[in-house]
Amino acid sequence: MRLEKCWFCSSTVYPGHGIQYVRNDAKIFRFCRSKCHKNFKMKRNPRKVKWTKAYRRLHRKDMTQDSTFEFERKRNRPERYDRNVTENTLKAIKKIDKVRVDREARHIAKRLKPKKAQLQREAARELEQSISMVKAPGALLRDPSLTLPIKVKVSKPETVENRMEE
Amino acid sequence: MEGKKPHNISGLFDEAKKLKDGFLSFQIIHVLRNFHDKLSTIIDDFPRLNDIHPFYGDLLHVLYNKDHYKLALGQINTARNLIGKIAKDYVRLLKYVDSLYRCKSLKVAALGRMCTVIKRVTLAYLEQIRQHMARLPSIDPNTRTLLICGYPNVGKSSFMNKITRADVDVQPYAFTTKSLFVGHTDYKYLRYQVIDTPGILDRPFEDRNIIEMCSITALAHLRAAVLFFLDISGSCGYSIAQQAALFDSIKSLFMNKPLIIEMKLEAMKTLVGHGGEATDVSNVLLTMSTLTEEGVIAVKNAACERLLDQRVEQKMKSKKLNDCLNRFHVAMPKPRDQKERPAFIPQSVLEARAREAEDDAGKESRKLERDLENENGGAGVYSASLKKRYILAHDEWKEDILPEFLDGHNVADFLDPDILMRLEELEREEGVLQGLEEDDDFEMDGAELTPEEQAALTEIRKKKSLLIQQHRIKKSTAESRPTVPRKFDKDKRFTSERMGRQLSSLGLDPSMAVDRARSKSRVVPGEGFKDSAQKKKAIKIAKSSSKNRNKEARRGEADRVIPTLKPKHLFSGKRSTGKTDRR
Numbered sequence: 001m002r003l004e005k006c007w008f009c010s011s012t013v014y015p016g017h018g019i020q021y022v023r024n025d026a027k028i029f030r031f032c033r034s035k036c037h038k039n040f041k042m043k044r045n046p047r048k049v050k051w052t053k054a055y056r057r058l059h060r061k062d063m064t065q066d067s068t069f070e071f072e073r074k075r076n077r078p079e080r081y082d083r084n085v086t087e088n089t090l091k092a093i094k095k096i097d098k099v100r101v102d103r104e105a106r107h108i109a110k111r112l113k114p115k116k117a118q119l120q121r122e123a124a125r126e127l128e129q130s131i132s133m134v135k136a137p138g139a140l141l142r143d144p145s146l147t148l149p150i151k152v153k154v155s156k157p158e159t160v161e162n163r164m165e166e
Numbered sequence: 167m168e169g170k171k172p173h174n175i176s177g178l179f180d181e182a183k184k185l186k187d188g189f190l191s192f193q194i195i196h197v198l199r200n201f202h203d204k205l206s207t208i209i210d211d212f213p214r215l216n217d218i219h220p221f222y223g224d225l226l227h228v229l230y231n232k233d234h235y236k237l238a239l240g241q242i243n244t245a246r247n248l249i250g251k252i253a254k255d256y257v258r259l260l261k262y263v264d265s266l267y268r269c270k271s272l273k274v275a276a277l278g279r280m281c282t283v284i285k286r287v288t289l290a291y292l293e294q295i296r297q298h299m300a301r302l303p304s305i306d307p308n309t310r311t312l313l314i315c316g317y318p319n320v321g322k323s324s325f326m327n328k329i330t331r332a333d334v335d336v337q338p339y340a341f342t343t344k345s346l347f348v349g350h351t352d353y354k355y356l357r358y359q360v361i362d363t364p365g366i367l368d369r370p371f372e373d374r375n376i377i378e379m380c381s382i383t384a385l386a387h388l389r390a391a392v393l394f395f396l397d398i399s400g401s402c403g404y405s406i407a408q409q410a411a412l413f414d415s416i417k418s419l420f421m422n423k424p425l426i427i428e429m430k431l432e433a434m435k436t437l438v439g440h441g442g443e444a445t446d447v448s449n450v451l452l453t454m455s456t457l458t459e460e461g462v463i464a465v466k467n468a469a470c471e472r473l474l475d476q477r478v479e480q481k482m483k484s485k486k487l488n489d490c491l492n493r494f495h496v497a498m499p500k501p502r503d504q505k506e507r508p509a510f511i512p513q514s515v516l517e518a519r520a521r522e523a524e525d526d527a528g529k530e531s532r533k534l535e536r537d538l539e540n541e542n543g544g545a546g547v548y549s550a551s552l553k554k555r556y557i558l559a560h561d562e563w564k565e566d567i568l569p570e571f572l573d574g575h576n577v578a579d580f581l582d583p584d585i586l587m588r589l590e591e592l593e594r595e596e597g598v599l600q601g602l603e604e605d606d607d608f609e610m611d612g613a614e615l616t617p618e619e620q621a622a623l624t625e626i627r628k629k630k631s632l633l634i635q636q637h638r639i640k641k642s643t644a645e646s647r648p649t650v651p652r653k654f655d656k657d658k659r660f661t662s663e664r665m666g667r668q669l670s671s672l673g674l675d676p677s678m679a680v681d682r683a684r685s686k687s688r689v690v691p692g693e694g695f696k697d698s699a700q701k702k703k704a705i706k707i708a709k710s711s712s713k714n715r716n717k718e719a720r721r722g723e724a725d726r727v728i729p730t731l732k733p734k735h736l737f738s739g740k741r742s743t744g745k746t747d748r749r
Contacts, residue, residue: 001570001579012574040632067592072579079581081556083563088582092589093572099596120613123623127615130626139673147618148625149673160401
């Protein structure tokens with residue numbers, strides 16, 4: 001049993017899922033679900049389809065090369081079973097995973113960081129300019145902070161007869 | 167007639183061509199040709215009893231009676247000749263006829279006579295013979311043959327089934343085998359024919375039926391080794407005395423043939439003397455049993471051996487051999503030095519032989535996996551431990567269950583003896599990177615908005631989007647939306663309460679504005695009302711006056727009305743130019 005990678009979106013294909021296509025030149029294409037399979041049949045290039053890992057790696061949205069990727073390598077020779085090695089490996093896999101996930105998150109945060117500063121500046125500007133939409137200038141004079149005003153209750157109306165008599 | 171026939175027919179053909187009614191005679195000739203060919207094929211393809219091997223000749227005589235056979239074929243021959251004659255006569259007659267009608271009637275007569283001749287011939291008998299002959303076993307009379315004979319039901323067919331691949335019917339009643347059956351077996355790289363015969367009863371020669379005659383014929387003509395079967399136990403239904411009598415009566419047929427007498431089901435030596443009266447030296451007595459299969463192979467080997475010896479002997483005696491002898495030369499190499507050159511047998515073979523020898527003594531075989539399976543409950547219950555023979559560093563690791571996947575990874579891809587070392591390096595790296603990260607994060611926090619400011623910003627954005635939405639709706643429905651003045655405001659978007667609420671949400675005190683808005687119910691001096699109450703009442707009465715009418719959907723002042731539906735001036739008078747609605 002082996003977990004394979006989907007040729008189109010690079011997600012893992014678990015046993016019992018997906019379709020495997022063998023071409024006449026003996027190249028095997030594995031797909032995780034019919035979405036990927038149908039896209040393949042339409043001859044779409046995964047490097048141009050936004051949601052695939054291939055696109056993301058190509059356009060440097062996700063982490064491309066890292067030392068954590070070197071731990072996972074497909075070996076063609078079977079190794080003789082050794083209990084200690086296997087134990088260590090199992091523990092190591094978990095730690096490597098954690099490291100890898102942290103690094104990926106950091107990569108994405110770094111990518112988004114410059115945008116964040118700009119967004120903050122824009123937000124501050126918008127607030128300053130449009131505060132009059134939610135706070136009347138009178139209220140602003142009274143309380144110059146850029147926050148929502150305190151709501152004033154509507155007072156009771158005077159009787160109309162009194163007014164007419166005037 | 168036969169020799170002349172082809173010439174005659176072509177001669178007739180040439181003649182026919184010349185005639186003015188050549189077509190009719192051509193027809194006769196054509197029919198003649200067909201009959202002739204077909205009948206000739208029949209006559210030629212049936213075997214002539216004198217030309218084939220006497221074994222087959224006799225067999226056919228036994229089965230079909232030589233005389234009947236020859237008669238039938240002769241009848242066909244006569245028919246063929248008759249037809250030829252008829253055709254010849256009528257073609258000649260055609261020459262001397264003047265009218266076409268006469269020619270035609272002559273042709274009809276000729277064809278009719280030919281058909282009558284054919285009708286008299288019986289082909290059914292020959293057809294049956296043909297079908298039966300096709301099913302006769304193909305026995306080569308000249309090759310090495312073993313002949314099995316004896317009383318009915320002694321076990322000849324079972325023996326045959328054992329040594330060859332033939333599948334002869336074996337049943338408990340006598341005369342199960344009704345004709346000859348052939349099988350083949352091998353001995354010393356040579357092929358032997360084995361012929362199973364039907365049983366023979368002890369009767370005078372003239373009383374024998376066809377089935378028995380088949381076996382007699384085979385015995386008589388085939389140069390083979392004879393295996394005579396005796397059933398001691400009497401389960402065939404005949405006593406030993408009867409069988410012995412039969413043996414004596416057909417003894418004459420065993421001349422020049424190696425004979426082997428089979429005792430079925432273990433005989434005692436004392437009975438032997440009783441069984442064979444005039445036993446000559448060439449007899450061999452053997453015991454065997456087809457049920458337990460002991461001795462069957464021994465019998466076969468003995469029979470084949472003896473037959474082979476006899477045949478080789480005969481070949482040696484014959485004159486042909488002397489011609490070949492000078493072509494044979496057996497070379498005996500002389501030893502060139504004193505060196506010993508024994509046969510080379512590999513060590514493993516010697517060991518295997520030794521093991522076999524001691525195995526035979528003790529008959530111990532090692533415990534197979536299959537035996538283990540049967541002990542523990544059979545095929546469906548016991549599942550073999552495939553890990554039993556693993557070669558690992560420590561034996562207690564054999565039963566370990568190893569996971570293949572972990573968290574979406576193949577464990578096999580990560581297996582590495584020095585993975586711990588590499589992991590340590592990685593963690594060190596990670597520590598360093600994290601340190602760098604924290605330094606970077608500190609510069610950012612200045613320009614953050616407070617939560618209240620964030621709330622204000624959200625509010626602003628909400629309002630903006632609302633405005634945009636409304637504008638879009640207004641734009642899209644602009645053409646179909648009527649422009650209605652504000653006082654007909656059904657959605658109550660312009661009430662004073664609303665205005666009050668909006669103003670208060672903006673942070674202003676709305677009371678003054680609301681009061682000012684309420685002044686629409688104030689009386690303007692000059693309108694003619696005493697006070698606002700009266701004005702309100704007046705408005706109310708004005709509204710209620712039209713309320714009922716509107717409810718009843720009656721026509722009001724503003725509804726268009728046609729006072730007269732059919733005015734006279736439009737419906738009278740002659741038609742002239744103009745539309746009908748205004749004439």
